[in-house]
Amino acid sequence: MHNNRSRDWSQIFLQQGMRFAILIGVFATLFFYTQCSKGFSQGRQLYLNHCANCHGADGQGLRSLYPPIAQSDYLENNYEELACIIRFGIDKTLTVNGKSYSTPMVGLDELSEIEICNIVNFISTEWHPKNSYISLKDINMIIGKCK
Amino acid sequence: MRFMPLYILVAIVLFTACTSEDTLPVLGVPTIVDGKEIPHKIRDFSFTNHNGETITNESYKDKIYVADFFFTTCPTICPTVMSQMVRIYDKYENNPDVMLLSHTLDPKRDTIAALKAYADNLEIDAPKWNLVTGDKKVIRGFAQDYMNIVVEDNEAPGGINHSGKIVLIDKDRRIRAFAEGTDPNEVDELLEDIDKLLQEYAQ
Numbered sequence: 001m002h003n004n005r006s007r008d009w010s011q012i013f014l015q016q017g018m019r020f021a022i023l024i025g026v027f028a029t030l031f032f033y034t035q036c037s038k039g040f041s042q043g044r045q046l047y048l049n050h051c052a053n054c055h056g057a058d059g060q061g062l063r064s065l066y067p068p069i070a071q072s073d074y075l076e077n078n079y080e081e082l083a084c085i086i087r088f089g090i091d092k093t094l095t096v097n098g099k100s101y102s103t104p105m106v107g108l109d110e111l112s113e114i115e116i117c118n119i120v121n122f123i124s125t126e127w128h129p130k131n132s133y134i135s136l137k138d139i140n141m142i143i144g145k146c147k
Numbered sequence: 148m149r150f151m152p153l154y155i156l157v158a159i160v161l162f163t164a165c166t167s168e169d170t171l172p173v174l175g176v177p178t179i180v181d182g183k184e185i186p187h188k189i190r191d192f193s194f195t196n197h198n199g200e201t202i203t204n205e206s207y208k209d210k211i212y213v214a215d216f217f218f219t220t221c222p223t224i225c226p227t228v229m230s231q232m233v234r235i236y237d238k239y240e241n242n243p244d245v246m247l248l249s250h251t252l253d254p255k256r257d258t259i260a261a262l263k264a265y266a267d268n269l270e271i272d273a274p275k276w277n278l279v280t281g282d283k284k285v286i287r288g289f290a291q292d293y294m295n296i297v298v299e300d301n302e303a304p305g306g307i308n309h310s311g312k313i314v315l316i317d318k319d320r321r322i323r324a325f326a327e328g329t330d331p332n333e334v335d336e337l338l339e340d341i342d343k344l345l346q347e348y349a350q
Binding site: 053056062063064066106 | 222223226229233265267270
């Protein structure tokens, strides 16, 4: 009698545990699909694929042709503009660290908001630690208000 | 399949490259005239540079030089290759024996003014480094001379698909080494090869 009862309890516990695990899985999946990660692997890979050709793998830029992304006073001061530049490109002369740059950039409209969010946060984690993490919600808001 | 001959050429090149240690090999497929092997050579050329000056093979006489193909609006490999060309330019800035030659693959958009702006932005200038333009078909023919492949492709970003080889030419206009301009490690080796070639002429 006593043995049977304890087996019942363990079975119930297993069932509940399973349900709990599935629930955690669902929440985790939802979380990862609606949030962008704070820099690192995904943002780095996106940066290398979409930005590094011109701005360099180390964000150093190229002479007066392409402005640096790393340690850029422009990005330090106009951080919210970054998402807009990635989405819509830019065709005006910028002054970055005292140097002027006028090579136009085309917008990367193939990138989703989450991808832009990952790139922006990678750039901040890697090169602009003073800039705070920007959430996907904020990115959506910024992009909605570009120009 | 269309580029099979080039693969064979590259295979020959790689094979030849392995056989010698001290002096750089002469690359490319030689032509045989009257039973004699004549090495692959860059033909006589005449282009216009970013300052509007005529640049010919005479401008590169008694110099060794590196050559590549690009266009200013190319969003993919060109900026990477150019950054490597800048490395070469910087290293030999004070050595008049080494020059550079970049050909535009898009003469329509890359006017002399556009090339001039690009050169200014790269902070480089002639006579050491010429960005040249000319007849589109003629330039594409020379791309083959320099072992580069160029294909018109509307699907490709910028409309042109091309390889980013940086090719080292000796004083007899023979190809002596090359590197993928997109690979900084290969360009490290090319820099060593340039030194080797300079050494060859110093002896």
